[in-house]
Amino acid sequence: MxxxxxxxxxxxxxxxxxxxxxxxxxxxxxxxxxxxxAYAERxxxxxxxxxxxxxxxxxxxxxxLVEKVAKVLTIPFTVGGGINSCExxxxxxxxxxxxxxxxxxxxxxxxxxxxxxxxxxxxxxVLAVDACETQEGWEVYLNGGRIPTGIKLFDWLKEAERxxxxxxxxxxxxxxxxxxxxxxxxxAEISEMLNIPLIASGGAGNMHHFADVFTKGKADxxxxxxxxxxxxxxxxxxxxxxxxxxxxxxx
Amino acid sequence: MEKQNIVIIxxxxxxxxxxKYALERLxxxxxxxxxxxxxxxxxxxxxxxxxxxxxxMKKLKETGLDQLIPQLKQPVLGxxxxxxxxxxxxxxxxxxxxxxxxxxTLKFPAxxxxxxxxxxxxxxxxxxxxxxxxxxSYAYFVHSYYVPLNEYATAETHYIKSFxxxxxxxxxxxxxxxxxxxxxxxxxxxxxxxxx
Numbered sequence: 533m534x535x536x537x538x539x540x541x542x543x544x545x546x547x548x549x550x551x552x553x554x555x556x557x558x559x560x561x562x563x564x565x566x567x568x569x570a571y572a573e574r575x576x577x578x579x580x581x582x583x584x585x586x587x588x589x590x591x592x593x594x595x596x597l598v599e600k601v602a603k604v605l606t607i608p609f610t611v612g613g614g615i616n617s618c619e620x621x622x623x624x625x626x627x628x629x630x631x632x633x634x635x636x637x638x639x640x641x642x643x644x645x646x647x648x649x650x651x652x653x654x655x656x657x658v659l660a661v662d663a664c665e666t667q668e669g670w671e672v673y674l675n676g677g678r679i680p681t682g683i684k685l686f687d688w689l690k691e692a693e694r695x696x697x698x699x700x701x702x703x704x705x706x707x708x709x710x711x712x713x714x715x716x717x718x719x720a721e722i723s724e725m726l727n728i729p730l731i732a733s734g735g736a737g738n739m740h741h742f743a744d745v746f747t748k749g750k751a752d753x754x755x756x757x758x759x760x761x762x763x764x765x766x767x768x769x770x771x772x773x774x775x776x777x778x779x780x781x782x783x
Numbered sequence: 784m785e786k787q788n789i790v791i792i793x794x795x796x797x798x799x800x801x802x803k804y805a806l807e808r809l810x811x812x813x814x815x816x817x818x819x820x821x822x823x824x825x826x827x828x829x830x831x832x833x834x835x836x837x838x839x840m841k842k843l844k845e846t847g848l849d850q851l852i853p854q855l856k857q858p859v860l861g862x863x864x865x866x867x868x869x870x871x872x873x874x875x876x877x878x879x880x881x882x883x884x885x886x887x888t889l890k891f892p893a894x895x896x897x898x899x900x901x902x903x904x905x906x907x908x909x910x911x912x913x914x915x916x917x918x919x920s921y922a923y924f925v926h927s928y929y930v931p932l933n934e935y936a937t938a939e940t941h942y943i944k945s946f947x948x949x950x951x952x953x954x955x956x957x958x959x960x961x962x963x964x965x966x967x968x969x970x971x972x973x974x975x976x977x978x979x
Contacts, residue, residue, distance in 0.1 A: 534942055535902040535921060572966065577902055603804050608923060608964045628800045630964065653834045655898055655925045698898060727893065729900050752901065782902040782921040 535782040536746045536774070537577035537753035538767055539731060540760040542567060544583045544613070547593045549761070565600050571760070572607050574767045577782060579605070580633065580701070580755060583613030591620075595627045602628020610658055612701075617644075618651055625652060633658040633701055636674045639681060639688070642695060649696025658731075659697035661688065663718075664705040670718060677705045685718075686725065693726050700726060701755065703733040711737025711759070719749035731755050739765060739773045746779050787977060789813040790825035792852070794842040802831050802862070805963035809974050817846050827857055827976065832864030836888070836928070837876025839864055853881055858954050858979045866950060866957035867928060875928050883955045886933045891943055898927045899942040905960070909937040910951050912958075912975050920968045922948065922960035930959065 542549045542564050549564045568579055581601070583594045591614075598611055611624050612633030621632050632652075638645050638659060648657045662677045663670045663685040670685035689700055702722060704715035714735045723730045729752040732745045736756035742765075745751045759765045771781045789806060791799050793815045806813045813829070814821065822828055830852060832839055843849040852859065852869075861869045870880045873888035880888070891897045902921040905913075922940075929946040932939055938949035940959070950957040956976065962969035 533904065534899065537901050602801060603807070606805070606808070606964070606966045606970060608961075626800065628804060630801065654927075655833065655900070699900065727896050728898070729896055752896070 533780045535577065535780045536751075537731075538575070538742070538770065538781070539578045539580055539753050539755040540567075540571045540576050540767075541580045541582060541733070541755050541757045542761075543757060544581050544594065544597065545585045546590060547597055550584070564597060565604060567761070568601050568609070569604050571767070572605055575771055575782070576607065576760075576767055578607055578753070579609040581609065581611045581613075581629075582633070583611070585613075595623055598624055598627035598629050612658070612660055618647055621648055621652060621656075625656065631656040631658050631699070633660040635660040635662065638692065639672060639674055639683065642691060645692055645695040645697050649698070654696045654698035654728075657697050658699045658701050659689075659692040660701040660703070661685065661692075662703045662705055665715075665718070673705060677703075677708075686722070689722060689726060693728055697728065699729045699731060701731040701733060704735065707735030708733070710735055713737065713741040714745040714749050714751070714754070716744055716749035719745065719751050723750035723752070729753065736765075739770050742770060743774060743777045743779060746774070747777075787811055788824065788826045789829065789977070790822050790827075791815045791829045791831060792822060792848060793817045794839065794846065794848060799831055801961075802829055802963045805970065805973055806977070809970060809977060811977055817848065819847065819851055822848075822851060823855070825857060827979070828852075828855055828859045830859055830861040830865040830869070832862060832866075832868060833925075834864060835876060836864060836867060836873040836878040836880075839868060840878050840880070843868070849881060853883055856954060858956060858976065860976050861955070861957035862963070863926060863959060863961060866959055867926075867930060869950070869955060869957055870930055873928060884930075884933070884935050884950050884952055884957070886930055886935070886947075888928045888930050890928050895943050898925055899929075900925045902965075903940050903942060903960075905938045905940055905948045907936070907939045911979060912949060912951065912956055912972055913938060914975050916968060916971060916975075922958075922962070922965040922968060922972075924948075924960045926959060
């Protein structure tokens with residue numbers, strides 16, 4: 533049976549791991565290569581690296597990091613942050629990443645999704661989206677959740693799928709950093725609407741939240757950062773718990 | 784470990800670097816090449832692949848690799864799209880394959896999400912590639928097309944339907960999953976290939 537995936541997310545700044553709480557207040561959480569290895573050994577199913585500096589000058593640092601990670605890691609990993617072109621993607625994949633995640637650049641130029649899917653295959657194109665629920669419904673935000681776009685979330689996700697995105701990484705800004713659980717209602721709606729895998733992000737606080745995101749939220753994978761980095765939740769324990777709840781996981 | 788000359792076929796179809804890294808973790812240095820002489824002289828050949836079938840076959844034809852691969856006598860391991868291209872035909876882009884396995888690659892019916900992406904269990908394990916691997920072990924898959932079960936299947940997996948997770952005929956081996964991304968199990972399977 534296809535297992536539900538547990539994905540630690542490592543936010544990278546200047547080659548180090550940090551975690552933003554509600555996208556600000558960065559705190560050093562260690563060496564990315566060591567963390568990546570440790571997570572793989574403890575049963576993480578995949579890793580996501582988000583480069584939150586992603587300035588032009590720091591690009592080389594990121595590529596060196598991707599290569600170092602690829603050499604030691606035996607599981608798939610995704611790299612996102614500041615990716616604007618086919619050339620950026622070619623470099624990251626060549627350094628050894630398995631997938632890339634695009635967010636703001638795809639909103640600004642949806643054609644980029646089509647180009648990347650055609651050139652590298654849908655399987656390596658993850659469309660990441662930050663969205664906020666207001667009285668008008670779910671709206672897409674840019675730049676790590678700072679700029680509202682007026683774009684309706686569900687319309688955007690349908691377009692992304694049509695253009696060839698292979699997977700969706702959805703972060704609810706209403707839930708991110710709260711540790712009160714994932715946006716299960718919206719997730720379930722998205723998961724049923726789309727025919728590509730859905731990674732849920734934002735709101736993980738305890739093990740029950742993970743069970744809920746797979747059952748109520750119908751997500752295919754769940755992503756979290758600080759609960760893993762600060763060992764509030766240990767992955768082997770989490771997976772044993774999910775298994776006891778009859779949720780298929782890789783042990 | 785004895786020194787081996789392993790060549791990973793380079794035809795611009797993805798994931799070659801991660802295969803090379805996986806072999807390095809097992810203490811084997813592999814060369815990435817599309818040179819006929821280099822490939823012929825290899826002790827073992829890996830035929831990877833990520834991307835679209837028709838495009839990949841076109842790339843193989845441009846360099847004559849479509850003629851070379853079927854002639855190889857040493858162990859050859861096709862991975863993912865590599866495995867699908869070793870079959871007779873693929874529904875993806877209505878593509879004629881290398882014909883090493885007389886079966887056709889089909890598109891998954893849209894009864895569930897496609898691609899089949901993530902960790903799934905492999906069972907009915909047969910042959911040297913799976914020596915020491917327990918049934919129901921998890922391997923990492925990413926694909927939208929599948930090879931149905933057939934007499935050459937040496938492992939099977941279920942998603943929407945049961946299909947071939949691995950094939951073997953003579954010196955030709957193939958995995959639908961990515962051993963280079965399948966954790967310790969994947970490393971063990973690659974190690975079995977190295978030891979052939």
